[in-house]
Amino acid sequence: MRWSLAYIPTLRETPTEAEIASHRLMLRAGLIRKLSAGIYSYLPLGFRSLLKVIRIVRVEMTRAGALEVLLPALQPAELWKRSGRYPQMGPEMVRFRDRHDKEMVLGPTHEEVITALVAGELRSYRNLPKTLYQIQTKFRDEPRPRFGVIRSCEFIMKDAYSFDRDRAGLAVSYQRMYDAYERIFTRCGLSVVVVEAETGVMGGEDSHEFMVLADNGEDTVVRCGACSYAASKGRAAIGQRIADRKSQVEGPKPMQAVETPGVSTVEKVSQLLKVSPARLIKTLLYQAGSQTVVALVRGDQEVNEEKLRRVVKADRLQMADPPMIQRVTGASVGFSGPVGLKGILTVADPDVMNLVNAVTGANEADKHLLNVNPGRDFKPDTVADIRFALAGDPCPKCGKALEVLSAIEVGHIFQLGAKYSSVLGATILDEDGKQRPLIMGCYGIGVTRVLAAVIEAHHDAAGICWPWSIAPYPVVIVPINQEDVSIRESAEALYREALEAGLEVLLDDRSVSGGVKLKDADLIGFPSRILLSEKTLQNDAVELKLRTDSKPTLIPRSEAIHSLKKLLDRYLSPPR
Numbered sequence: 001m002r003w004s005l006a007y008i009p010t011l012r013e014t015p016t017e018a019e020i021a022s023h024r025l026m027l028r029a030g031l032i033r034k035l036s037a038g039i040y041s042y043l044p045l046g047f048r049s050l051l052k053v054i055r056i057v058r059v060e061m062t063r064a065g066a067l068e069v070l071l072p073a074l075q076p077a078e079l080w081k082r083s084g085r086y087p088q089m090g091p092e093m094v095r096f097r098d099r100h101d102k103e104m105v106l107g108p109t110h111e112e113v114i115t116a117l118v119a120g121e122l123r124s125y126r127n128l129p130k131t132l133y134q135i136q137t138k139f140r141d142e143p144r145p146r147f148g149v150i151r152s153c154e155f156i157m158k159d160a161y162s163f164d165r166d167r168a169g170l171a172v173s174y175q176r177m178y179d180a181y182e183r184i185f186t187r188c189g190l191s192v193v194v195v196e197a198e199t200g201v202m203g204g205e206d207s208h209e210f211m212v213l214a215d216n217g218e219d220t221v222v223r224c225g226a227c228s229y230a231a232s233k234g235r236a237a238i239g240q241r242i243a244d245r246k247s248q249v250e251g252p253k254p255m256q257a258v259e260t261p262g263v264s265t266v267e268k269v270s271q272l273l274k275v276s277p278a279r280l281i282k283t284l285l286y287q288a289g290s291q292t293v294v295a296l297v298r299g300d301q302e303v304n305e306e307k308l309r310r311v312v313k314a315d316r317l318q319m320a321d322p323p324m325i326q327r328v329t330g331a332s333v334g335f336s337g338p339v340g341l342k343g344i345l346t347v348a349d350p351d352v353m354n355l356v357n358a359v360t361g362a363n364e365a366d367k368h369l370l371n372v373n374p375g376r377d378f379k380p381d382t383v384a385d386i387r388f389a390l391a392g393d394p395c396p397k398c399g400k401a402l403e404v405l406s407a408i409e410v411g412h413i414f415q416l417g418a419k420y421s422s423v424l425g426a427t428i429l430d431e432d433g434k435q436r437p438l439i440m441g442c443y444g445i446g447v448t449r450v451l452a453a454v455i456e457a458h459h460d461a462a463g464i465c466w467p468w469s470i471a472p473y474p475v476v477i478v479p480i481n482q483e484d485v486s487i488r489e490s491a492e493a494l495y496r497e498a499l500e501a502g503l504e505v506l507l508d509d510r511s512v513s514g515g516v517k518l519k520d521a522d523l524i525g526f527p528s529r530i531l532l533s534e535k536t537l538q539n540d541a542v543e544l545k546l547r548t549d550s551k552p553t554l555i556p557r558s559e560a561i562h563s564l565k566k567l568l569d570r571y572l573s574p575p576r
Contacts, residue, residue, distance in 0.1 A: 053470050125165045162443070165428060220406060466526065
């Protein structure tokens with residue numbers, strides 16, 4: 001491709017809307033353009049890289065035995081109601097009525113659709129196992145689209161679905177996809193951390209996320225540097241807690257009520273009473289079906305609602321509204337506490353049970369209690385890990401300190417079991433002639449996210465540093481002075497030779513200064529650059545520079561194509 005015929009609108013200034021490196025560089029390098037909040041057009045260079053990611057995904061999915069399909073983005077809401085997920089998806093699901101007044105959705109994911117597809121088609125255990133996948137546009141009405149294509153309202157995802165006769169078969173399919181994911185991300189130039197993860201609205205039992213560590217990542221990885229433990233923020237467990245020594249020395253004092261007029265937040269209560277937030281007990285009320293649940297954590301910590309949901313064995317949790325809080329506790333929001341609550345399931349985090357002379361709401365307007373001691377003044381029904389892990393918390397496996405790191409999620413796999421097949425009628429006949437639900441797995445890759453994650457992992461002050469495998473063009477030829485006939489003709493000849501050798505190459509034939517060409521080459525991040533100038537022609541040579549090298553190398557003109565082919569063979573050979 002000639003630059004003069006291409007569409008590469010690079011930007012010199014950083015767009016004010018760009019918060020992180022990948023968003024900034026994708027805009028500046030002419031890869032994407034914003035249409036609306038969370039909605040982007042892919043320009044030719046960005047689309048070339050996107051297609052290369054897709055090609056890698058297809059190769060590895062085929063290698064893993066998966067078969068490609070294409071499912072509708074437009075889906076009837078009835079399917080989602082049958083699965084029970086229609087109310088769970090919340091406002092992120094794009095919902096509307098068609099001209100026939102039928103409720104429809106734009107698919108945020110495709111578990112319901114794929115299950116409906118195979119129901120009645122995969123009828124016997126002899127038809128199994130099967131793994132189907134698609135590469136499709138998904139839609140989610142994000143409340144706050146940000147970080148460019150990392151959190152957008154419209155995105156491309158690869159989602160695969162495995163179908164097995166039993167759990168043993170699922171374990172095999174799951175591991176096959178796990179291995180395929182590691183190969184895909186390696187080929188895309190990403191080093192991933194695989195973590196235990198929450199299943200969320202997808203459901204099922206076990207799941208793993210594939211994370212790329214990044215300073216500006218929107219997700220969080222909790223891991224132990226001393227052992228192999230790693231989990232997402234939502235899933236991370238905490239090891240055995242030990243009471244603070246100062247608290248152990250201080251003896252319990254008599255409980256005392258104090259006036260705190262209008263002071264209802266942890267921060268304000270802490271300031272008024274001159275106590276650390278860590279000495280406060282935060283009391284949060286939830287509705288779990290027909291049951292009311294009280295969760296207790298320290299004032300400086302946050303409830304992990306997924307952990308709490310599992311502890312109380314609820315399908316869904318909903319935070320109580322102010323009228324309910326008033327009805328249950330007798331006080332408005334901000335003045336709730338565990339002392340005196342009766343007939344309500346109370347779950348306390350272990351850190352709460354280690355407190356001595358704590359502060360809580362008094363279940364009366366404008367009052368708090370001092371010197372509240374768990375065990376003496378209240379007894380929870382359950383003590384369980386129900387908060388988010390923090391840096392320095394003990395590892396659940398070895399007890400050493402956990403670390404908390406920012407990351408970008410690029411893949412997520414789930415063992416769904418029979419969650420969808422049992423309610424959507426996807427059953428098989430086993431050897432004994434009995435009907436059994438298909439056992440399913442689900443495997444997603446955020447294809448458009450991969451580009452952003454690669455740029456976050458591979459960039460410098462000058463621009464993107466593409467891995468060879470997904471660079472829009474692995475080679476750019478730069479004649480430093482397009483007006484010089486000798487330089488221009490030499491560049492044209494080299495360009496023709498590269499095309500005849502089957503190389504993907506971009507010839508920068510613009511009539512702009514050499515400085516502009518070199519800055520654009522670094523901004524876009526071509527893995528290799530061939531430069532031709534008066535100096536190189538005098539030596540019958542060209543200047544070869546790799547994007548990640550600090551200095552170029554002068555090589556004979558006759559060896560240029562051979563050197564490039566060697567580089568491509570070296571960097572593009574897929575892993576075994």
